[in-house]
Amino acid sequence: xxxxxxxxxxxxxxxxxxxxxxxxxxxxxxxxxxxxxxxxxxxxxxxxxxxxxxxxxxxxxxxxxxxxxxxxxxxxxxxxxxxxxxxxxxxxxxxxxxxxxxxxxxxxxxxxxxxxxxxxxxxxxxxxxxxxxxxxxxxxxxxxxxxxxxxxxxxxxxxxxxxxxxxxxxxxxxxxxxxxxxxxxxxxxxxxxxxxxxxxxxxxxxxxxxxxxxxxxxxxxxxxxxxxxxxxxxxxxxxxxxxxxxxxxxxxxxxxxxxxxxxxxxxxxxxxxxxxxxxxxxxxxxxxxxxxxxxxxxxxxxxxxxxxxxxxxxxxxxxxxxxxxxxxxxxxxxxxxxxxxxxxxxxxxxxxxxxxxxxxxxxxxxxxxxxxxxxxxxxxxxxxxxxxxxxxxxxxxxxxxxxxxxxxxxxxxxxxxxxxxxxxxxxxxxxxxxxxxxxxxx
Amino acid sequence: xxxxxxxxxxxxxxxxxxxxxxxxxxxxxxxxxxxxxxxxxxxxxxxxxxxxxxxxxxxxxxxxxxxxxxxxxxxxxxxxxxxxxxxxxx
Numbered sequence: 435x436x437x438x439x440x441x442x443x444x445x446x447x448x449x450x451x452x453x454x455x456x457x458x459x460x461x462x463x464x465x466x467x468x469x470x471x472x473x474x475x476x477x478x479x480x481x482x483x484x485x486x487x488x489x490x491x492x493x494x495x496x497x498x499x500x501x502x503x504x505x506x507x508x509x510x511x512x513x514x515x516x517x518x519x520x521x522x523x524x525x526x527x528x529x530x531x532x533x534x535x536x537x538x539x540x541x542x543x544x545x546x547x548x549x550x551x552x553x554x555x556x557x558x559x560x561x562x563x564x565x566x567x568x569x570x571x572x573x574x575x576x577x578x579x580x581x582x583x584x585x586x587x588x589x590x591x592x593x594x595x596x597x598x599x600x601x602x603x604x605x606x607x608x609x610x611x612x613x614x615x616x617x618x619x620x621x622x623x624x625x626x627x628x629x630x631x632x633x634x635x636x637x638x639x640x641x642x643x644x645x646x647x648x649x650x651x652x653x654x655x656x657x658x659x660x661x662x663x664x665x666x667x668x669x670x671x672x673x674x675x676x677x678x679x680x681x682x683x684x685x686x687x688x689x690x691x692x693x694x695x696x697x698x699x700x701x702x703x704x705x706x707x708x709x710x711x712x713x714x715x716x717x718x719x720x721x722x723x724x725x726x727x728x729x730x731x732x733x734x735x736x737x738x739x740x741x742x743x744x745x746x747x748x749x750x751x752x753x754x755x756x757x758x759x760x761x762x763x764x765x766x767x768x769x770x771x772x773x774x775x776x777x778x779x780x781x782x783x784x785x786x787x788x789x790x791x792x793x794x795x796x797x798x799x800x801x802x803x804x805x806x807x808x809x810x811x812x813x814x815x816x817x818x819x820x821x822x823x824x825x826x827x828x829x830x831x832x833x834x835x836x837x838x839x840x841x842x843x844x845x846x847x848x849x850x851x852x853x854x855x856x857x858x859x860x861x862x863x864x865x866x867x868x869x870x871x872x873x874x875x876x
Numbered sequence: 877x878x879x880x881x882x883x884x885x886x887x888x889x890x891x892x893x894x895x896x897x898x899x900x901x902x903x904x905x906x907x908x909x910x911x912x913x914x915x916x917x918x919x920x921x922x923x924x925x926x927x928x929x930x931x932x933x934x935x936x937x938x939x940x941x942x943x944x945x946x947x948x949x950x951x952x953x954x955x956x957x958x959x960x961x962x963x964x965x966x
Binding site for chain 2: 764770
């Protein structure tokens with residue numbers, strides 16, 4: 435009876451902190467064939483929170499987790515209009531690296547790699563982090579020049595990153611065609627051993643579970659319809675000079691002094707609700723995966739000129755990503771054109787896999803900024819913060835942006851690591867040009 | 877594939893075109909403050925819905941033209957209209 439009542443109120447009757455994951459637990463559950471408990475609670479939506487985070491992906495959940503774990507702010511709600519991790523967090527190609535082009539970018543993404551490195555222990559979940567190395571191929575002299583530049587910037591900040599010649603490329607990935615007969619011959623590569631892949635869903639679940647342990651609430655299928663702002667100069671009191679008082683959602687109104695926009699794809703639409711304009715254009719990026727085969731590709735391989743990046747999962751599938759579509763759209767329908775182009779380019783690199791079949795393709799929305807760096811921190815509206823504009827770098831940056839945004843909220847100061855990425859840099863003309871470090875030419 | 881309606885060449889693959897960006901009034905470069913100019917350069921409306929945008933027929937007739945497209949389903953709703961003078965984002 436109590437259980438039925440609890441279910442009617444939307445409370446999960448079994449809601450309690452799930453036990454720590456361990457090898458013993460895995461074996462005993464396997465032996466006794468017992469199912470796993472839910473790892474986060476399903477609680478009713480309250481009327482008031484200290485912090486409301488819009489977007490339940492890696493960024494939003496990481497921010498919620500670090501707010502609770504590092505700063506003791508636990509009266510936090512993460513709202514998502516669909517399910518946790520169903521946007522960019524579940525659609526990316528799960529590649530992590532820190533070999534960026536600007537010193538600001540390198541420092542920032544390297545912190546993220548550090549957090550990914552200890553994540554399995556910190557969050558007590560197997561995130562399947564595989565530091566298999568990351569190789570960016572150069573097909574032209576000008577590409578090689580940018581790679582030398584990147585390698586030097588990286589080395590200055592103690593990042594393991596160097597330019598290698600085609601014979602070393604062949605040693606690292608024997609399936610690549612490094613001959614000079616190719617239409618786009620490989621003339622060298624930027625090799626970054628600490629880069630690799632990670633299980634992106636495990637990262638989402640890990641943060642969600644850990645945040646839940648600390649008392650943070652996650653509300654799925656809760657769409658934010660409007661953000662309530664008072665005292666601003668724009669229409670309805672929104673815009674610069676205003677102060678956030680709460681959000682209107684599809685499940686009722688919530689009052690909160692701090693609202694963070696952690697969305698990708700819908701970043702502009704959410705910011706518009708607060709009267710904040712962003713320098714973002716939304717474009718889809720398509721990706722695809724093949725049938726599984728034996729492991730033959732030990733590193734992540736990226737080719738800027740051929741607009742493709744490839745890695746092989748632990749299951750043996752090849753995961754391909756491409757460049758973003760060249761025009762603004764919110765439509766994520768895949769195209770045959772993409773598949774044809776992708777296949778042509780991949781075969782140019784690895785002629786040996788011509789018999790492999792594609793299993794499926796999908797796409798996700800990328801919020802592109804003019805300088806390929808994100809927009810983080812405070813906005814002209816008091817209490818409304820942004821963690822948006824990640825373009826194609828969002829997944830790599832999840833942990834560090836969560837940590838830094840949490841610090842920004844808790845201390846009221848913008849941490850040095852994210853200071854270069856403020857929204858105000860566009861009005862000042864102080865851009866952080868990271869286009870040269872994009873995986874593929876966009 | 878997106879078929880973009882060029883006023884001269886008819887519907888052409890988007891790969892034959894260059895996407896110039898959102899169309900809108902350009903501030904006078906002689907009187908605009910740097911902040912206004914940067915706002916014009918960088919800030920995007922980026923709507924989920926009707927977007928007035930400029931395309932350049934790169935591999936065809938080399939005309940700049942303006943169309944209106946619904947960004948949620950990529951249907952062209954209005955246009956094309958040729959760009960006859962500077963003023964759109966280019």
